[in-house]
Amino acid sequence: MPTLTKLYSMEEASQHNTQEDCWVVIDGKVYDVSSYLDEHPGGDDVLLGATGKDATDEFEDAGHSKSARELMESFCIGELDPTSPAIPELEIFSKKQELQGIRQKVINLSKQYWVVPVAVGLSVVVGFLYLRKK
Numbered sequence: 001m002p003t004l005t006k007l008y009s010m011e012e013a014s015q016h017n018t019q020e021d022c023w024v025v026i027d028g029k030v031y032d033v034s035s036y037l038d039e040h041p042g043g044d045d046v047l048l049g050a051t052g053k054d055a056t057d058e059f060e061d062a063g064h065s066k067s068a069r070e071l072m073e074s075f076c077i078g079e080l081d082p083t084s085p086a087i088p089e090l091e092i093f094s095k096k097q098e099l100q101g102i103r104q105k106v107i108n109l110s111k112q113y114w115v116v117p118v119a120v121g122l123s124v125v126v127g128f129l130y131l132r133k134k
Ligand code: HEM
Pocket: 024, 026, 031, 033, 040, 041, 042, 043, 046, 047, 049, 050, 055, 058, 059, 062, 063, 064, 065, 066, 067, 068, 069, 071, 072, 075
């Protein structure tokens, strides 16, 4: 009996581009590497950066070993639908920019929240010193 391979479009694969949910497409196959991000010796950022496109060249350029290639098979969840259109580079770029923008906003906000306890602490110290002088 023939085995049924699940087919995914590049559009669908590209939706999985976060730290919790990350798919990469290499040589026509789709890999769910979400559980491997933290362990990937090349870093999680390269895997996240390889989402939404055919990452075959980048994968080959890194010179992966035979054991890496064996390991990757355990993450294979299906194949790329050959009829599905590729996503234009610009769109991938703007999606990543969008994510970067959100990340930056969160960082900025957390920086602001540091200011509050520091300001409160400073006013308590200044107030205390002032009262002691009196
Ligand atoms: C299922 C997918 C993948 C698996 C299982 C995997 C696994 C591994 C393993 C085991 C290594 C250690 C070296 C080796 O044994 O070859 C490695 C290194 C590396 N990988 Fe991957 N990898 C995957 C996908 C990718 C992709 C898509 C990229 C690039 C976009 C990438 C970039 C790298 C880089 C840059 C290194 C470090 C090479 C070095 O510093 O020597 N990997 N990977």
